[in-house]
Amino acid sequence: MSKDVVNFNAGPAGLPRKALERARDEMMDFEGTGMSVMEHSHRGKHYEKVHREAIALTKSLMGVPDTHDILFVQGGASQLFATVPMNFLQKDGSADYIVTGTWSKKALSEAKLLGKTKVAGKGGEGDTFTRIPRQDELSLDPAANYLHYTTNNTIAGTQYQEIPDAKGVPLVADMSSDIMWKPIDVSKFSLIYAGAQKNIGPSGVVLVIIEKSWMEKGRQDIPVIFRFKTHAEAESLYNTPPTFGIYMMRNVLSVIAEQGGLVGIETKNRKKSALLYAAIDESGGYYRSPVETASRSHMNVVWRLPSEELENKFVKEAEAADMTGLKGHRAVGGVRASIYNAVTVAGVEKLVSFMADFKKRNG
Ligand SMILES: *Cc1c(COP(=O)(O)O)cnc(C)c1O
Numbered sequence: 001m002s003k004d005v006v007n008f009n010a011g012p013a014g015l016p017r018k019a020l021e022r023a024r025d026e027m028m029d030f031e032g033t034g035m036s037v038m039e040h041s042h043r044g045k046h047y048e049k050v051h052r053e054a055i056a057l058t059k060s061l062m063g064v065p066d067t068h069d070i071l072f073v074q075g076g077a078s079q080l081f082a083t084v085p086m087n088f089l090q091k092d093g094s095a096d097y098i099v100t101g102t103w104s105k106k107a108l109s110e111a112k113l114l115g116k117t118k119v120a121g122k123g124g125e126g127d128t129f130t131r132i133p134r135q136d137e138l139s140l141d142p143a144a145n146y147l148h149y150t151t152n153n154t155i156a157g158t159q160y161q162e163i164p165d166a167k168g169v170p171l172v173a174d175m176s177s178d179i180m181w182k183p184i185d186v187s188k189f190s191l192i193y194a195g196a197q198k199n200i201g202p203s204g205v206v207l208v209i210i211e212k213s214w215m216e217k218g219r220q221d222i223p224v225i226f227r228f229k230t231h232a233e234a235e236s237l238y239n240t241p242p243t244f245g246i247y248m249m250r251n252v253l254s255v256i257a258e259q260g261g262l263v264g265i266e267t268k269n270r271k272k273s274a275l276l277y278a279a280i281d282e283s284g285g286y287y288r289s290p291v292e293t294a295s296r297s298h299m300n301v302v303w304r305l306p307s308e309e310l311e312n313k314f315v316k317e318a319e320a321a322d323m324t325g326l327k328g329h330r331a332v333g334g335v336r337a338s339i340y341n342a343v344t345v346a347g348v349e350k351l352v353s354f355m356a357d358f359k360k361r362n363g
Contacts, residue, residue, distance in 0.1 A: 009325035157302035201249035
């Protein structure tokens, strides 16, 4: 028996136990073929079935309309920071970016290397990203090639509660840290991308959902491998895809589908974040959230203790009690619990009771 660890890592993050067990059971003999799925040709019928299933599960779980293609690409979400403007920032055009944290800043700086950009909104003062700008605070360019934003800010612990209104401009979203945390209206987006390693799988795969008619407008004067159209036309089999990563994603998505789909997962996710924020808010100021209440993330809950010393002690003692990954990001400090899809309500309950106990002993 391996020990029962609650994994609060920010990414790569925990995976559903059932998805891992399935991989273990199929490891040495995938569907009676006498070898693992990793060793199959990406053009053979055994892998192809997995590939199609991962696409079909994404389509049904998220309700992806026929107007959109589902792609798997590599290079991490960070590569998409570059390939989005490479494809869609036109020579004489400009792109709008809402900057709400470290990741959107990185996305913007890649776009700046390729063309004209404008900051359409900011999530705080200077480099402290403690809130999500309201719709009436945005200054949108009606002629922008697209509007880019980050749905959940993994490091700052903020999250959009609603989809911003792009006023007819193509909307692009980095959903790396909250993809499939709840149902969303995919038709509102021209492009969604998400590294799998937080909510839906292991690292090495990026899920892309792209509006076909918009994809057609992508630039042709860039390398073939970086065009979204290349991957769409080849159904993500233009070159060798990360087959094991896609296989694992398939396993994770089938677990989500079995457990009530995205409606089921949202109920569970809201329960977890409510438990944690209540533990913070009802601690009489011992635990403090630096984030504006209306902008709080349901995926990455960040908080402070009365001193850095106590924060370090908290993280160390939690680790000793088999709760791992609670140290805040090095850029912001404090404590962060990443409570992605695979973290159970029981895992969060364990953390909440540890918080009460720690306060009693160190208050
Ligand atoms: C983790 C993360 C990234 C970076 O993903 P990589 O796959 O490491 O490139 C980008 N955006 C957000 C919102 C993230 O949480």
